[in-house]
Amino acid sequence: MPRCPSFPLSQWTLLLKGRAPNLEKVLSGHYSTTIDPKQSQPLGKGFEITLSQPTTTHKVKTYGDWSIATDLWTEVLTFIMPWKESEL
Numbered sequence: 001m002p003r004c005p006s007f008p009l010s011q012w013t014l015l016l017k018g019r020a021p022n023l024e025k026v027l028s029g030h031y032s033t034t035i036d037p038k039q040s041q042p043l044g045k046g047f048e049i050t051l052s053q054p055t056t057t058h059k060v061k062t063y064g065d066w067s068i069a070t071d072l073w074t075e076v077l078t079f080i081m082p083w084k085e086s087e088l
Contacts, residue, residue, distance in 0.1 A: 007076045012049055015073075015080060023060045023069040 008029035011021040040050040060066050078085045 003079070005072070005076045005079050007072065009049065011073075012076070013043070015076060016043055016049070021073050023066065023073070026072050027060055027065055027069040029072075 006029070008025050011026055011029070014021050040048050042048050060069055074088045078088060
């Protein structure tokens with residue numbers, strides 16, 4: 001999908017299940033230069049998502065790290081549920 005935001009596969013799965021993301025994996029996905037092979041995650045009822053998975057290399061240590069990770073999370077959440085944009 002052309003407008004689909006870049007986001008770690010494991011974190012897509014959490015969001016699609018209604019769970020909170022791991023911000024360190026989100027941040028690592030944003031800065032990672034190495035990619036693991038493609039991975040697939042079943043979502044149930046015949047749905048599956050397949051993406052390349054960045055390796056975890058960055059830790060959320062500062063407000064700046066947290067801000068970048070939550071901005072990325074917000075972008076993906078509003079991609080999945082555009083009606084939530086005003087709440088975020």
